[in-house]
Amino acid sequence: MALLKILQYPDRRLHTLAEPVTEVTDAIRRLAADMAETMYTAPGVGLAATQVDRHIRMIVIDVSEKKDDLKVYINPEILERDGEVCHEEGCLSVPGIYEKVSRAEHVRIRAQNAEGQLFEQEAHSLLATCLQHEIDHLHGRVFVEYLSRLKQDRIRNKLLKQQRETM
Ligand code: NI
Numbered sequence: 001m002a003l004l005k006i007l008q009y010p011d012r013r014l015h016t017l018a019e020p021v022t023e024v025t026d027a028i029r030r031l032a033a034d035m036a037e038t039m040y041t042a043p044g045v046g047l048a049a050t051q052v053d054r055h056i057r058m059i060v061i062d063v064s065e066k067k068d069d070l071k072v073y074i075n076p077e078i079l080e081r082d083g084e085v086c087h088e089e090g091c092l093s094v095p096g097i098y099e100k101v102s103r104a105e106h107v108r109i110r111a112q113n114a115e116g117q118l119f120e121q122e123a124h125s126l127l128a129t130c131l132q133h134e135i136d137h138l139h140g141r142v143f144v145e146y147l148s149r150l151k152q153d154r155i156r157n158k159l160l161k162q163q164r165e166t167m
Contacts, residue, residue: 001033001034002034002037003034003037003041004052005052006047006051006052007051008094008159008163009091009142009155009159011093013050014051014093015140015141015142016050017055018049018050018057018137018138018140019055020057020075021057021112024116028056028074031054032058032114035047035058035060036060038052040062042092043067044090044092045130046061046062046063046130047134048134048135048138050137050138057074058072058073059073059076060072063126063127072113073113073131073134074116075112076110076111076131076138077110078132079107079108079110081132082105082106083105083106084103084105085103085104085105085128086101087100087101087129088100089101089129089133089143091133091143093142095162096162097144097159099144099151101129102146103128105125106123106128107122107123107128107132108122109123109131
């Protein structure tokens with residue numbers, strides 16, 4: 001397995017629209033394993049392929065306390081959403097920034113697992129937020145884009161400054 005480089009906001013590649021996965025191959029499974037290792041090492045609770053500059057519809061999530069419940073979602077789709085909840089979100093592509101975002105409290109999704117089998121899942125609360133956040137990445141959307149223009153500008157400037165300093 002290998003650690004992958006995570007794109008940092010405001011990198012334009014984070015706005016790329018991901019392509020569907022047509023066949024779940026060993027190469028896809030390897031990428032999922034590398035993404036999981038990258039997510040656990042960071043550490044984070046979710047990672048989208050977009051964030052590691054691979055523009056295919058795949059995300060990995062583990063919201064468990066013991067970090068022993070890895071879920072791979074290939075071609076995830078939100079079938080239903082209802083309710084509203086506001087969690088503080090962070091993102092491995094936007095380090096050090098945590099902001100409240102309003103999202104559906106409950107979602108039902110359909111996806112394929114790492115074996116290519118189709119499944120449906122109901123998710124609430126933190127997992128629902130996480131799924132919506134990661135699926136947004138596949139549409140080229142980063143969570144800070146839900147914030148006011150002023151906040152977005154502040155975050156962008158702060159991160160650009162950090163990136164210059166660490167270069
Ligand atoms: Ni993110």
